[in-house]
Amino acid sequence: MSKESRRREALVYHAKPQPGKIKIVPTKRYSTQRDLALAYSPGVAEPCLEIAKNKDNVYKYTAKGNLVAVITNGTAVLGLGDIGPEASKPVMEGKGLLFKIFADIDGMDIELDTKDIDKFIETVKTIAPTFGGINLEDIKAPEAFEIERRLKEELDIPVMHDDQHGTAIISAAALLNALEIAEKKIEDVKIVISGAGAAAVSCTRLYKAFGAMPENIVMLDSKGVIRKDRENLSKEKLEFASDRKIDTLEEAMVNADVFIGLSIADIVSPAMLNSMADNPIVFAMANPDPEIDYELAMSTRKDIIMATGRSDHPNQVNNVLGFPFIFRGALDVRATKINEEMKMAAVKALAELTKEPVPEQVNIAYGETRLNFGRDYIIPKPFDPRLIASVPPAVAKAAMDSGVAKEPIEDWAKYEEELLQRLGNDNKIVRLLHNRAKTNPKKVVFAEADHLDILKAAQIVLEEGIAEPILLGDKETILELMKEIDFDADVLIIDNKTNECNEKKNQYAKKYWEARKRHGVTFYDAQKKMRDRNYFAAMMVNEGDADCLISGYSRAYPTVVRPMLELIGKASGVSKVAAMNLMITERGPMFLSDTSINIEPTSKELAKIAQMTATAAKMFGIEPVIAMLSYANFGSSRDDRANKVGDAVAYLHRHYPDITVDGEVQSDFALNKELLQSQFPFSKLAGKKVNTLIFPNLDSANITYKLMKELNQSDSIGPILLGMNKPVHILQLGAGVEEIVNMTAVAVVDAQEKEKRQKAAL
Ligand SMILES: NC(=O)C1=CN([C@@H]2O[C@H](COP(=O)(O)OP(=O)(O)OC[C@H]3O[C@@H](n4cnc5c(N)ncnc54)[C@H](OP(=O)(O)O)[C@@H]3O)[C@@H](O)[C@H]2O)C=CC1
Ligand SMILES: CC(=O)C(=O)O
Ligand SMILES: [Mg+2]
DSSP states (O other), X not given: XXXXXXXXXXXXXXXXXXXXXXXXXXXXOOXXXXXXXXXXXXXXXXXXXXXXXXXXXXXXXXXXXXXXXXXXXXXXXXXXXXXXXXXXXXXXXXXXXXXHHHHOOEEEEEEOOOOOHHHHHHHHHHHGGGOSEEEEOSOOTTHHHHHHHHHHHHOSSOEEEIIIIIHHHHHHHHHHHHHHHHTOOTTTOOEEEEOOSHHHHHHHHHHHHTTOOGGGEEEXXXXXXXXXXXXXXXXXXXXXXXXXXXXXXXXXXXXXXXXXXXXXXXXXXXXXXXXXXXXXXXXXXXXXXXXXXXXXXHHHOSSOEEEESOTXXXXXXXXXXXXXXXXXXXXXXXXXXXXXXXXXXXXXXXXXHXXXXXXXXXXXXXXXXXXXSBTTBSSXXXXXXXXXXXXXXXXXXXXXXXXXXXXXXXXXXXXXHHHHHHTTTSSHHHHHHHHHHHHSOEEEEETTTTSHHHHHHHHHHHHHTSEEEEEESOHHHHHHHHHHTTOOSOOEEEOTTSGGGHHHHHHHHHHHHHHHGGGTOOHHHHHHHTTSHHHHHHHHHHTTSOSEXXXXXXXXXXXXXXXXXXXXXXXXXXXXXXXXXXXXXXXXXXXXXXXXXXXXXXXXXXXXXXHHHHHHHHHTXXXXXXXXXXXXXXXXXXXXXXXXXXXXXXXXXXXXXXXXXXXXXXXXXXXXXXXXXXXXXXXXXXXXXXXEEEOSSHHHHHHHHHHHHHHSOOEEEEEEEESBSSOEEEOOTTOOHHHHHHHHHHHHHHHHHHHHHHHHHO
């Protein structure tokens, strides 16, 4: 993606559909008069009085315990410098977003319009009763040091300057691992630190705590090497002043083993890298642009172990890996501080986690085939779901052992489960899907490309690397709409209504006629059909001119399914196709079938639908646990409709013993694992978390998924066609851009899977 398109995309991302990145939502019922009488006057007086009696009750009755203030004055925003409180707000909202998605903490950004240390401290102290923790952010040194020190002394909630300690923790973990790979000892290595601000000073202090020798360290600020004989050094700079009689970065880099960049962009040259010792470790962490460009560094030396603060290269050494998890652990034991012991525990947990086998879903999420501890993987990836279960417990335990925890944890297994549940409702599965598509993008024909939303989606999938779009539709309209959204990429546009396309139309018509001539289709009919974009698009897929097809945006579902069934047909061994919806729910992703095709399936068809749904769930990296739903439980009714579901289960148990499936079962039992365990302990679902629901007929499935979508605002992907011979997917009438993008990713992954199966069959 070019810098200019990233700029535009970032601005639109922040501006639309509503400005900013976070909002506040209520967590309690509020619909009736009775609810409001509890939420507000008179009921609200009761918790007020309890808290007035004992301040600690504020943790029991309010959101304080999970609320962290992200506070700045905008004086050192990323590497952009002193850009002021308003301009820093997107970064602070971003931290709030990261707090939420990685650790389920509510992060509230607060931008203060003051550079006066006392005023800053006084303000934070005044608002501190609201919060469970204070995350100081992007405040320049040396003010940041005094602000943090005094607030830590004067407040009894955890206070952490993220740029200092978050960065120190992450970079120390990465450094320890990089040194292990380079086979060097921290006591021996020569370290150059570029930057002498908040981040650099704290990082260097922590490296010293892990064994780095002061005489091996050279630190530089904007004026060059910080020498002991330099005048007017702050006390923090003096702490790292060097005896060496050198002045420049160029001189400092000669024979250095480690370069730590916490300063500004583009100050390291290839020549400097070449002057470093063997297996040099280079952490160029300035944001958004590092001290040396990643590609430039990697092309300069092959033996380099390189990291940046950015997410678009391997080894992202960025405090995003730290602050969400450190505060999670601190809040969960009501720590009064974040102390050295807690920081060291976080470093060790991160360093050790890197050496554990990486779960497949992390590989998929990052489009990697096999992440393994080594030069390109010295620190876990932020989307690693194991982080939440590793770092907060380590931090919480250290808080307890060092005596700063007010509410110690007793049941660690339960705590770990609670941590994992906190992340149940995010968009991991969508991310996983997109990243999987990106590993091997396919050619997708959009059969209704002369619609704005389709074009917007096509632009996104192209720019994201999910797919290579082919735009089918009225060329003039397409070009006009593309101009409207600045979609200026060179993509293939096909207008099957024009004469330009006659050759292809004839070729496809001939093929179609060959296949259908004994079904009453004349060559003239076939030619006419090829003017219909769904027929034309289906032939493109059949003939290999496109890998997948997306249609249905502007037409009713059945009118689009029909030509697809006629031309593309079912996969071998499939008697009936079906459709599945993936719902993103509070309890995690759920697969629902058959939501769109089979009105009253027989028991055998129902079994087949379950089996196809199981295969599709695996495509999303999820092991299906299937409940076959009914109004009855395990033979409690002799009615034909309940028997049908019971027979389907018996068929599945006989023919597909590896699938975890049971029923017939009512939906409340299926979704409540304790209830099921207590009443039907013999069931294959007992004690398991059901993630796939197979409905007895189309009425129940379709009504349920639409109700969930509308009532719960659950995101839905689908209906995803199951059992087709080629990756063809049909949108819901008027689907939104996000839905179209997601369906395109489904189509691409479907194509990848079909390709894999074909290769395996050869
Ligand atoms: N990857 C990550 O997780 C993180 C990265 N960072 C990055 O680190 C950088 C510094 O942040 P922070 O410490 O908060 O900011 P500060 O403002 O506290 O410090 C900036 C430091 O950079 C020094 N500097 C400026 N120009 C040069 C130069 N040409 N050569 C050497 N040093 C120079 C300044 O020198 P002087 O003292 O003379 O003014 C100052 O010491 C930013 O780019 C930020 O994005 C920060 C935190 C986390
Ligand atoms: C990552 C971060 O906090 C910074 O660059 O300031
Ligand atoms: Mg920062």
